[in-house]
Amino acid sequence: MKDHVVVLTGGVGGAKFVLGLAQLMAPSSLTAIVNVGDDFRHFGLHVSPDIDTLLYTLSGKANAVQGWGREGESWSFMQQVRSLGGEDWFALGDGDLALHVLRSERLQRGHSLSRITADFASGWGIKLSVLPASDQLVSTVVETDEGPLDFQHYFVARRCEPRVHAVRFDGADRALPAPGVLEAIGNSKARAIFIAPSNPYLSIDPILAVPGIREALSSAHAPVVAISPVVGGKAVKGPTAKLMMELGLPITPATIAAHYAPLLDGLLKDERDPDSPLGVPYVSADTLMLSLHDRIRVASAALDLADRLV
């Protein structure tokens, strides 16, 4: 029986989709392959924003309102950092620091990001596999009209204001897929491989930039299905729509389908967006995920589409 599901995902939107899927199957059958292009060092600590968002979301700790970090977070650390004149453009919560401090210390001792992530997940009772795309550094750099910016400087410090004309992934050429990534994609028991409704250019492309992952997707047995991050000609969150505009791309499901072709076998698009030939089979549904119920509904629609493509 084909019961294994793989999801390529970034942070918030992707985490919601993964959470929806986790309600529909045995979590042990689910593998999330997570973007590490946003990872960066801050105060000498290794911060992995997308992995942490997955861990918080899947363990019920995520702050649903602000869309990042922990629910009920306290901010004494940042207050003291400010009182000492330290940088405060990137907010690290007190509890959130535990992940960064423990991760940094173990990386320094030579542990891999994938092993550390697996230990964090199991410590918090998360039964599905959360895999970084790579154990090596793959750093998303945004080429803007203000010059190249590290992802977090673009995203947090500059609030996505600079105009983007290209995105590159430093270190991707030397990176290897983390242990388990190619196995999950190539698994003969895989029922579906999903590309979550994350930012294609900033969250999914850094995963696809890791040598071997694109090839594994091309030759996978399971259908590759993307969930469009475009909803009614806009993006739900983050800079996806603004970025598409700056890159001269129409904000439509067709752009998303074209971006992932020829890897793609199907697309789940929002019912608010126009129907038109996408080059792959597609299904329209309400893809907005506000409640857990919404997440389950979207995950279910994605699974249905994948099952029809076999």
Next chain:
Amino acid sequence: MKDHVVVLTGGVGGAKFVLGLAQLMAPSSLTAIVNVGDDFRHFGLHVSPDIDTLLYTLSGKANAVQGWGREGESWSFMQQVRSLGGEDWFALGDGDLALHVLRSERLQRGHSLSRITADFASGWGIKLSVLPASDQLVSTVVETDEGPLDFQHYFVARRCEPRVHAVRFDGADRALPAPGVLEAIGNSKARAIFIAPSNPYLSIDPILAVPGIREALSSAHAPVVAISPVVGGKAVKGPTAKLMMELGLPITPATIAAHYAPLLDGLLKDERDPDSPLGVPYVSADTLMLSLHDRIRVASAALDLADRLV
């Protein structure tokens, strides 16, 4: 006019004495030379417990009840560390982490401990000089009946329970006095050099173990005056009395005076302890420092004694 005062100090008790002195003179005339033998790495962060106690005490942030850390501290970080199975024998408060994280990051960038400490002090409006005894690692190791223990393992994890037979300072032979230390001690304007009522074996000896400091004290113009940490045959706090017992030493001011001879020019002892020849001039006073008023009184008595010795 001789108006400069130097204090060799450990953490809590010494910090109280320094705070008392700071009420009696221009803070810019005061230099605290602080023990770094307790410094250690925890979670990959460089923790400097005695320097931090000075910084918290002198900026009004110290927790007066527990005797270490910040007033009004929160503990989200430790809660999350525990939830991830991390070590929790040494408690790092959320706000306290700011010092450790910023310090570690700057040390990694090649900044010296003394420069970082000076920046922290000035960031918190502390006008006196807080100097680490050395910018190099001087690690206090306690030889016990359970074998050698790093200071914090002995002090915090094992709560000073193992029986001590010797103390050594790893790295001291290769350490240099931090910039400003020898200058402060040898300053021709120095009015007094105090040895704070800290643990002689665990807090002051690591300072004296840094090559050059003992010699500078011997040849200093200013009188060297110790404040006895023994009060009524006991120590106010920490393992001083237990340690003296295990080392076979009577818990008396005479033991303290003998320990610091021949550096010592005078001793301020508590009035509860018996009067007896100490080999140096001494004065008896109430040296218990519970209130700020007490701290000022003890500092004043120490200054009076020093002035009489010139």
